[in-house]
Amino acid sequence: MRLVTRGDLDGVTSAVILTTMEKIYSIELVHPQDITDKKFEITNDDIMANLPYRPNCAIWFDHHELTKSNERPPENFKGRHAIAPSASRVIYDYYSSDKLKKYEHLVSETDRFDSAHLTIEDVTNPTGVILLGFTIDSRSGIGRFKKYFVQLVDWLKTMPIEHVFLQPEVLERVKVLRENNEAFLKILKETSRQDGNVVITDLRSIKKVPVGNRFLVYTLFPDTNVSIRLQWGPEQKFVAVTLGHNIFNRTSRSDCGQICSDYGGGGHRGAGACPLKYEKADQQIEEIIERLKREG
Ligand SMILES: [Mn+2]
Structure with missing residues (x-):
């Protein structure tokens, strides 16, 4: 199946979980507004995560409130919608599998990041999953975005987070992030x-x-x-x-x-x-x- 999700940390963590639990051969990153505006075609081969509902999709997961700009799912749709801190949390709970136990910390930090339950320190001097979350921002203009997204999913599944931070792509983004924050301030x-x-x-x-x-x-x-x-x-x-x-x-x-x-x-x-x-x-x-x- 194809995973259609949002290019943020919640999308990454959702992808980590879904590629563990389902057969996924490709990932597409879509801006939620393009789902609302029906600019992106959804087929019955698609799992949608962290995006507004669209008919046709095979499975749908989201944690955002339903709004009148978007279509409403039927009663018996496959997947889950819940008001939760992150889509990752909704998906993690949906499968509640032992295979996912090792992602508990990743999911709880994604909860904190996606619901912005951050400390001042997390904003001025972030570390760990929170820092990783800030490196994956489509607005960063660093480029090679989808490649980075797919790499992150792979790294998070195959190495501890300390090793993820040794990857040159991650180090480079952290450096750019710090420089940009200074200029932005x-x-x-x-x-x-x-x-x-x-x-x-x-x-x-x-x-x-x-x-x-x-x-x-x-x-x-x-x-x-x-x-x-x-x-x-x-x-x-x-x-x-x-x-x-x-x-x-x-x-x-x-x-x-x-x-x-x-x-x-x-x-x-x-x-x-x-x-x-x-x-x-x-x-x-x-x-x-x-x-x-x-x-x-
Ligand atoms: Mn989210």
């Missing part, structure tokens, strides 16, 4: 401002935004509880809006996924993203900020 300081409980980062004036840790902003604005980040999409055709709860101050009452879903995107309570059309963007951004402040 500097830009964050220039482009972010606080409005009540909201921190607004407007990166539209920055030609090339270095990819940095998306939680760094909360170390700069500790008394906000939610963030909105604005960035140009490809060819400036739309504004990519990202909402997120401050992971160190979890008091926001807003449902980021619901708000983004109302604007054609999606996500879950703690984080969401939506593409806004150029013509309507400024007005809609204002609406979203007002809503985040009103909900508190």
Whole structure:
């Protein structure tokens, strides 16, 4: 079968488990928005993991809330949907096999990473599975992404994590990650401002935004509880809006996924993203900020 999943740590761990439990001959990485927009064809040979449901697929696993932008599975679909910290957790529990016992730590760290239950230290100086999670970010622009994803799956199945960190590809990404974070922190300081409980980062004036840790902003604005980040999409055709709860101050009452879903995107309570059309963007951004402040 083919595994169709998301190119993040939860996708990697899902792939580690699924390639252990099922016969999988290839892996495709797909952005969830491309599933929502039906830009990627799903066949009855596909296992989908960590992505919105699509009819036709053979087996489906996900842990995100069902939103109105996506299709709903029938009662008797094969697989499992549960509100859980990660899709990996849903899959791990579904099979609950002795073959998976050795991945217990990987799954619990993936839970922490995917649900952003991180410490300040995990953000400023990450190690282990958490650091690995930050190296596998499609937005890193380091390239050779799918190759790296497939390699990680293989390494995690065949060597202890200390040895994974000896691989040149991993070392290189860790180095780039640290350099990017430094540059990003500097830009964050220039482009972010606080409005009540909201921190607004407007990166539209920055030609090339270095990819940095998306939680760094909360170390700069500790008394906000939610963030909105604005960035140009490809060819400036739309504004990519990202909402997120401050992971160190979890008091926001807003449902980021619901708000983004109302604007054609999606996500879950703690984080969401939506593409806004150029013509309507400024007005809609204002609406979203007002809503985040009103909900508190
Ligand atoms: Mn996930």
